[in-house]
Amino acid sequence: MNQDRWSAFGFGVGIHLARFFVIIGALTLGPLVGISGWYLGLAANVACVIFAVSIVTARKLWRTSGILVAWRGRLALLFLLPLFAEVLVWALPSGLRNDEPGFGMWALTLVLVGVNEELTSRVVVLERMRRSFPPLASVAVTAALFGLQHLSALATTSRTLDDVALNVVASSCYGFVLAAFQFRYRWVTPLIVVHAAADFTTILSVQPVPDAAVAVTLVVFLILGFTILRSARVANRHSSGHQDTASP
Template structure:
């Protein structure tokens, strides 16, 4: 239902040409700059303690988290980011979209009972992740690989069998934050590829 909502929102806002969902290849540079997201998605597999199947099985987990990726990327990196770009500068649009993505995870209060410390940590880490993804989408207008890496990241983190040290989360977050800032500084104009909604600069 959430994925259907995201598809409906992008359709209603007429943003498909601004999504890059149907672009199979953007450029060598765009592919190379996906590397931090690929490493983030796969690094959990290398952590001692391993990765194991959990009920209801790898197939259903993969399908569910792919739909989560579709929902969250189309909503946050297309609908929200492009709408914010009509009212704010590109930099502020990316920052605000990242903050809003982090705040989405307040839903954990409805689905679980995280401690205040855990909740704040999750909000900050997901906010940084959303900022980096938003900066990439701003730069390249290519949401397809972001959906796939987002789904892969959720998949490997959820199925990691041992708790990951907090320092590892911080190192990953700082790396992604640096990448996001670099992407914004490297290209403050409209992203390569499809033309975007007119935005304030």
């Protein structure tokens, strides 16, 4: 890799490390101000949202993020449908557990997760990668870094190494299709929604989806990501063709 690509990669690693230290800081300081138990996770996600919003603002990426865009076309919606279908797979047919402190607080926390992770990964990191890498590489590196950030669970939870490792792989595959969509459309709002909804049904599912079905889902995500990137190349070629035709 040339120096610019190393710089971009280092930037991505640095952003995810900074977010990790924000989490550790919130978990450490929370008990000092009377926050404990489940609400520590809520506080950590509030801190991560503040961090993400600050970085997006500092780098002037709000317009680029597409967060205020209402519509990107029918093809964009079609690409989102498999992601929303996966949300339903975890919710049906067994339903969801109403774990403490209730659906409302879980929904709030997981919306905060969706906001901070999408802004951090699919806006801040991806926008830096696309300046230095070709499309597939920028999406793949962004997805890999997103997956690896889930190693933080080793420090913040009691989950086993093999469980966390599987989560890293699954998150990388999921991050690949999300990054591909954001690369193609720069429309982060539906990604925040589908990400929060997926976390909600995955965590609260009464009966988890079998591992074989999860593996198939991850393969579908990868195929969908490649398809979205291919559609971006086709769209760019058509755009270039129209410009050439219009040139004197």
